[in-house]
Amino acid sequence: MLNVEQLTKKLPDGRALLNGISFRVARGEFVGVLGASGAGKSLTLRCILGLTQADAGTATLQANDGQTFELTTCKGRCQREARRRMGVIFQGFNLVKRLRVIDNVMIGRLAQIHPLRSWLYGFTDAEAAEALEALRRVKMEKYADRITGSLSGGEMQRVAIARAVFQKPSLYLADEPIASLDPSNSLAIMKLLQPLAKETPVLGVFHQPEMTARFCTRVIAIKHGKVVYDGDPVLSHAQLEDIYGDELMQVLRPTPALPPEPEASSSAFVGQVDEATPGLLAKQAT
Amino acid sequence: MSATGLSVSVLAYVPPSVLFRRRAAIIAGVVAFVSAAGIYLNFKPWMLFTDFHHLVRLADEMIPPNVALLWRKTALYQSVAETVAMAFLGTLVGGVVAFGLAFVAAKNTTPHPWLRSVARLGFGVERATPNFVVLLILFIAFGFGPYAAMIALAIGSVGMFGKLFADAIEQIDPGPCEAVASVGANPLQVIRYAVIPQVLPSVVANGFYAFDVNMRAAIALGVYGGGGIGFELQLAMKVLRYPDVLALILLVIVLITGMERVSDLIRRSLLRSDILK
Amino acid sequence: MNFPTTGSPRSAGPLVPLRLRKPLLVLLVLGGLVVVSARLCKVDLAEFVPGLAKGVEVLRFFFPPDWSSLQEMVGPALVTVLLAAVATPLGVLLSFFFGLAGARNLSPGWLRSTARTLIGVERALPEIIVLLLLVAALGVGPFPGVLALAIGSVGMLGKLFADAIEELDAKVLESVGSVGATHSQIIRFAVLPEVMPALLSHSIFRFEVNLRASVLLGAVGAGGIGFELQKAMALLEYERAMMAVLVTLLLVFGAERISDYLRRRVLDGGKLA
Secondary structure, three states: OEEEEEEEEEOOOOOEEEEEEEEEEOOOOEEEEEEOOOOOHHHHHHHHHOOOOOOEEEEEEEOOOOOEEEOOOOOHHHHHHHHHOEEEEOOOOOOOOOOEHHHHHHHHHHHHOOHHHHHHOOOOHHHHHHHHHHHHHOOOHHHOOOEHHHOOHHHHHHHHHHHHHHOOOOEEEEEOOOOOOOHHHHHHHHHHHHHHHHHOOEEEEOOOHHHHHHHOOEEEEEEOOEEEEEEOOOOOHHHHHHHHHHHHHHHOOOOOOOOOOOOOOOOOOOOOOOOOOOOOOOOOOO | OOOOOOOOOOOOOOOHHHHHHHHHHHHHHHHHHHHHHHHHHOOOOOHHHHOHHHHHHHHHHHOOOOOHHHHHOOHHHHHHHHHHHHHHHHHHHHHHHHHHHHHHHOOOOOOOHHHHHHHHHHHHHHHHOOHHHHHHHHHHHHOOOHHHHHHHHHHHHHHHHHHHHHHHHHOOOHHHHHHHHHOOOOHHHHHHHHHHHHHHHHHHHHHHHHHHHHHHHHHHHHHHHHOHHHHHHHHHHHOOOHHHHHHHHHHHHHHHHHHHHHHHHHHHHHHHHOOOO | OOOOOOOOOOOOOOOOOHHHHHHHHHHHHHHHHHHHHHHHOOOOHHHHHHHHHHHHHHHHOOOOOOHHHHHHHHHHHHHHHHHHHHHHHHHHHHHHHHHHHOOOOOOOHHHHHHHHHHHHHHHHOOHHHHHHHHHHHHOOOHHHHHHHHHHHHHHHHHHHHHHHHHOOOHHHHHHHHOOOOOHHHHHHHHHHHHHHHHHHHHHHHHHHHHHHHHHHHHHHHHOOHHHHHHHHHHOOOHHHHHHHHHHHHHHHHHHHHHHHHHHHHHHHOOOOO
C-alpha cells in the first residue's frame, strides 16, 4: 500500500505546485485522482515515481514482500527496486514501437533480470510463456508477435497494462490512461483496471469524473496543489464545479458513443444533466 | 526447437531462445569474418597494446605544439589562403560545369536519352577514380602546385555534384514547365523560368556542402603535392619536426571548423534574404 | 526586367533598379573572391588550353590498359576491400560508444560536450592526416590503415548516431526506466531497437566511404590497390596504372550497388535488435 504525506513541490520563484498532498491507498482500492489541468495530479504521480524530485514530504510504499521504500528519497539501486514493485501505465502508452508486443510485455521484468543476462541472452522462453499469459488477461494474446507500432491506441494501452501485470507489482499507477483513447476503448481499459484493483491497488489520475464514478472505489480531488476531496467516487455537480471551475463543461462532454451496458439501469447516463435524480452521476451497478 | 519442447508453429510468437540463436549466429558470423580477414591482412590488434608505446612516443614528440610557428612563419597564411582558394574555385568551377552537365544527365531535360546514360556513366566513373590519379595526371599537364589541385577538385566536384544536381532536376514538379512551355517559350526559357527556380535551393545547399567536402579534399590533395596547408603538413612530417606537425594539425582543425561555421552563416543569410531570380 | 510602371517614361529612375541591387552585389563579391582565389592558386589562363592538351596527351599513355597485370592486382584489391571490411565494424562499435556519450538524453552535460567536441575534431581531420600520424608511429602496413579508417569513421558515424539517439522519444525511455531497468537495460531495450535501422543504414554507407578511403590511404602506405596504383604511376607504367584504376572502379561500383541494395532492405524491413 501507499502512504503519501505532505508532498510538496515548489517552483523556483516560490509558488507551490504541490502544497502538502496527503492520502493513502490500501489493498483492494481503485483510487481515482481528479483535478483541473495544472492542479497537480500528474505531478503527484511523477513525484511518487521519482520522475520528478519533490521538495518536501514523504511517499512510502509498503510492498507485498514486506519491504518498505521511501520514494521521495530513494535513489539509484533503491529507486530501481521500488519501481520494480510499481506498475506504471502512461497516457501515451510509451511502448517501444519497433519491438514486438511480447517483447514490450517482457520489458516489465527488466528490474528482476540481471543486466548482463539481459544483454547477452535476452529473455527466456519461460518468461515469454508467462508474458503470453499476461497478454491473455488483456485479450491481446493473438497480437504477441506483431510489431507494437502497428497497433491502435487502445490495443497499445492494453499491452501496456499487460506489461504492468507481468511485473507482478505491489501497486499500479496510471497517468491519464484513457485520455488518448476513444470512448469505447476507454471503457474497455477501465473494465480491465477494475478487476485488477481487487488484487493489487490501483492509483489512477483521470480527467473523466464519469469514469471514476463508475469504476473507482474511492476518489481524491486535487485543487491548486491541495487535496480538497477524498471519499465516495460519486461527486455532486456542486463538488465537481468546485474542483474544475470553468473547465467543467469540457470535462463533462456528453458521450453518445458509449454503448449501453446490458446490466446497467436505463436511467440517466454519463454526462447528461438530469435534475430529477439526486446528484449528477448515477452510480451504475457494476 | 524451443526450450519448452513445443515446436515453433504451435506458439503464437517466435520464442526468445530461437531469436537468440539467430542473433548469436549473425554476430558469430561477423566476428568470424572480421577475424579471418584480420588474419589474412596480418592485422594484429594486440599491436595496439604491445606497440602502444610508439604512439606515446609520437605524442611526446608532438607536445608541446610549436604554436609559435603560426605567427612566426607568415608564409603559412599564404598556404591557408591557398587551400581555401583551391576549395572555393574548385567548388565554383566544378559546380558550374556540373550544373550545365546535369541538364544533360536528367531524364526530363536531356536532348538525347543515350547522352544521358553517357553523362551519368561519366559522373560515376569520375566519382570512383581516386582523386590522386587525376591529380597526378594534372601535375604532368600543369606542374605541381595549387593550379593542378584546384582543377582536380573541380573535376571531382563535377563527379560528385553532377549526380546530385541531375537528381534534383529529375525531381521537379513538371507543372510549371508545362505552364511556361504553353505560352510559347523555347526550351532554354523553360529551363530559365521553370526548372532553375525549383532546383535553386537544393543547388545552393549542395554547393555549400561541396565546399565543406572540398576543403577537406584540398588539404588531402595538398599532402600529395598540391600546395596549401596540406603540403606544409607533409613537409613538416618529412623533416620530422613533430611539434610543427601538431601545430599545423591544430591549424587545420581550426580552419575547417571555422570554414564550416562561416559557410553555414552565409548559407543561412542567403536563404533568409531569398535571392531567387 | 524591372520596368517602372509609374511616372513618365522619361523620369529618371535609379541607375541600377532596386530589385537587381542585391544580386548584383553578391555577384560583385563573388567575382572579387574568384579573382583573389585565382591569383592564390596561380591560375594561368594562358596555360590552360595547352595544359589541357598536354593532359589529354598523357591520357593516351594510359590506353590500352595492361590486362596482363590483372592477376597481380587481385591480391591487393582483396587487401583494400578487407581493410575496409575490418575497419568498418570496429569503427561502428567505437562510434556507437561515442554516440551514446554524445546524446543529450542519455549523457551528463560534461560527457556530452567532451564527446561532441572529440567527434567534431575528428570530423575536421582528413583521414590522410590520421593515417600519416599512425604511420609515423607504427610504421607502414595494414594495422595503421585499419586504425585510421576506424577512427576516421567516428567523425561521421559518431555525429549521426548521437543525433539519432537524441531524436528518440524521451517518454519511451522514461517508460522503460519506470519498471526499474538499469541504464544499460534502457539502452538495450529502448534505444537500440529504435535506432537500429538508422545505425545499420549509416554503417553500410560508411563501408562504401571506407572502401574509397582505403584506396586513397593505400597510396600513402596502407597497402592494397592504392599502393599498386601509386607505384605504377611513380614508375611511369601508365598502362598498369590504368589497370589498377579499372580494378578500383570495379570495386567501388560493386560496393555502391551492394550498399544501395542492403540499405534499401534495412530501411524497408528493419532488423530487430
